[in-house]
Amino acid sequence: MGKPTSLALIPVDPAVLRYRSAMGTTLHAPHPWPHITSALRGPGPRRAAIAYLDHTALQLLPLRAGDQLIVNAARAAVRAHATSPTALSRFLDAGVRVLSTPNLHTGLIVTGGRVIVGPASASHSSTLADETALITDDPDAIAAAHAFLDGLVDTIEVDGVFLAGATAIWQVGRVVPLAGIGNRTRTGHDFLPTPVRRMFLRHLGDYTPTDEDENHWAATAPVSIVPNPRYHTPWIRQNTPGPDRRSRLQPGDVVIRISDDDVCLHPPAVVDTGPVHIPYTRHAVAYRLRARTDLEPLTVAGVARALADLGHPHPRLHHDHRVVSPSLRAALLELWTL
Numbered sequence: 001m002g003k004p005t006s007l008a009l010i011p012v013d014p015a016v017l018r019y020r021s022a023m024g025t026t027l028h029a030p031h032p033w034p035h036i037t038s039a040l041r042g043p044g045p046r047r048a049a050i051a052y053l054d055h056t057a058l059q060l061l062p063l064r065a066g067d068q069l070i071v072n073a074a075r076a077a078v079r080a081h082a083t084s085p086t087a088l089s090r091f092l093d094a095g096v097r098v099l100s101t102p103n104l105h106t107g108l109i110v111t112g113g114r115v116i117v118g119p120a121s122a123s124h125s126s127t128l129a130d131e132t133a134l135i136t137d138d139p140d141a142i143a144a145a146h147a148f149l150d151g152l153v154d155t156i157e158v159d160g161v162f163l164a165g166a167t168a169i170w171q172v173g174r175v176v177p178l179a180g181i182g183n184r185t186r187t188g189h190d191f192l193p194t195p196v197r198r199m200f201l202r203h204l205g206d207y208t209p210t211d212e213d214e215n216h217w218a219a220t221a222p223v224s225i226v227p228n229p230r231y232h233t234p235w236i237r238q239n240t241p242g243p244d245r246r247s248r249l250q251p252g253d254v255v256i257r258i259s260d261d262d263v264c265l266h267p268p269a270v271v272d273t274g275p276v277h278i279p280y281t282r283h284a285v286a287y288r289l290r291a292r293t294d295l296e297p298l299t300v301a302g303v304a305r306a307l308a309d310l311g312h313p314h315p316r317l318h319h320d321h322r323v324v325s326p327s328l329r330a331a332l333l334e335l336w337t338l
Contacts, residue, residue, distance in 0.1 A: 025136040032133035033060055033126065036109070036118055039135055043112035047149055051104045052077060053087040054123035055309050058094070061109075061122050065095025070152060073162075074102035078169045081327060082121070085166040086309050088158055098158035108145055113137055115145040124334075170311045170327075191231070191292060192254065192270060192338060199254040199323040199332070201265075201316070207237035207278075207286050231290050233272060239284045241275065247322060249274065249287055256332060258300075262318045265303055267295035267336050295336050307331055 028035045040046060040062050048061060049070040063069055069091055077083040091098050109116040118133030119126045156162065236257070241248050249255065249271050257266040274287030300317045307315045310331045323329050 025134065025138060027132060027134050029132040030130040031127065032118055032131055035135065036060070036116055036133050037062060039111060039114055039116055040109065042114070046109065046111050047146070048109040049104060049149055049152070050107050050109075050120065050122045052082040052121040052123065054084050054121075054125070055086050056124045056127075057084070057087040057122040058090045060127070061091075063091060063094065063096045066097075067095075068097045068099070068149075070099045070101060070104060070149065070155065071158075072102060072104040073100035073158060073166055075169055076102075078166045079172070081170065081330075083166075084311070085163050085170050086311060088166065089163055092158065092163070099155040100158050100162070101152050101155045103154065104152070107133075108148065110142060110145045110149065113142075115142045167311065191290065192268070192333070193252050196254050196329055196333065198250075198252070199256070199268075199329045200249065200321070201256050201258055201323065202238075202249075202320050203258050203260065204236040204238060204255070205260075207235040209235055209286065230293060232293050233288055233290055234269075235286050235288050237278065237284060237286050238275070239281075241283065241285055254329075254333075255289060258318065258320070259297070262300060264297040264299055265317065266297050267291060268333060268338060298335060303332075303335060306335055310334075 026035075037060055040048075044064065044067060046063055046067040047070075048063065048068070050057075050061065051072040053061075053071060061069070071083055071088065073083045073085075073088060078085065088098055105120055107116075107118040107120045107122075109118070114135055114137050116133055116135050119129075119131045236255075238249070251271050251273065253271045255269050255271060257269070258264075259266070269289035269291035272288045272290040275285035276287075278284040278286050304315065304317055307313075307328070312325075312328050312331055315328060315332075323332065
């Protein structure tokens with residue numbers, strides 16, 4: 001190996017730590033992905049060993065026909081939704097040669113004139129996490145990186161047959177934490193339950209309680225809530241609650257409301273209070289929800305396309321139902337970056 005180079009601090013934006021050596025070695029932190037992506041657009045050929053990928057990987061890793069990508073698409077990684085078969089398929093469609101090895105847990109990229117040592121996951125979560133990437137044009141480092149990639153064992157070619165098996169594993173899997181793979185920390189821990197075990201898609205109408213309603217409810221069960229500008233607390237009405245207790249809303253449930261015209265999905269909300277009987281009705285009940293003020297509705301068509309890319313081609317977005325699949329619940333929340 002060449003002689004170690006001393007790293008000197010250069011003045012940069014204080015929000016970004018960046019160190020550069022005299023021979024072209026740069027450390028990018030804490031958000032290095034723009035620099036990694038830019039480096040990959042330089043002269044090729046390119047070889048990348050990135051253990052885990054999600055559906056955003058193709059934007060982060062602009063590999064081209066003839067490039068090589070090595071991933072960890074072992075059963076455990078795919079079942080835990082750490083490596084996306086959809087992402088692998090997109091790289092294959094772009095002409096990239098894709099290999100899988102079960103022991104990979106690193107991020108190493110070699111281009112025509114640089115080597116990048118960075119995150120082990122090319123994913124949306126990685127772009128939000130505190131990460132580092134070392135980019136250098138040191139010839140000894142480039143040679144050592146090629147030697148490492150050449151020496152990986154138990155590699156399997158990813159092809160159509162491999163993808164079919166991986167997709168089947170993905171569909172029965174669920175999002176679980178893997179060692180060394182973090183998730184974005186949620187803000188507002190009082191908003192969503194952790195974990196989200198009950199989620200419903202429902203057509204539910206708005207409801208404005210009368211003074212008589214609120215006096216009646218206050219006399220039977222207090223429903224006060226501390227105001228918080230980050231949230232709004234709409235009331236909804238359900239005229240005929242389901243007879244099955246498992247399908248009835250209860251405090252702590254997450255609800256995604258479907259618009260009356262089936263065009264939009266309202267942001268996830270949590271049932272805060274209810275059910276409370278609406279006076280002068282036979283069965284109608286009201287629920288108070290808690291929802292974030294900074295989240296916007298999404299179109300059903302756009303959500304359907306995004307979920308299909310994530311491996312959920314039939315999410316039943318126009319129908320009232322309980323979302324049983326843990327992976328589908330996680331995918332729906334991710335659409336609002338929750």
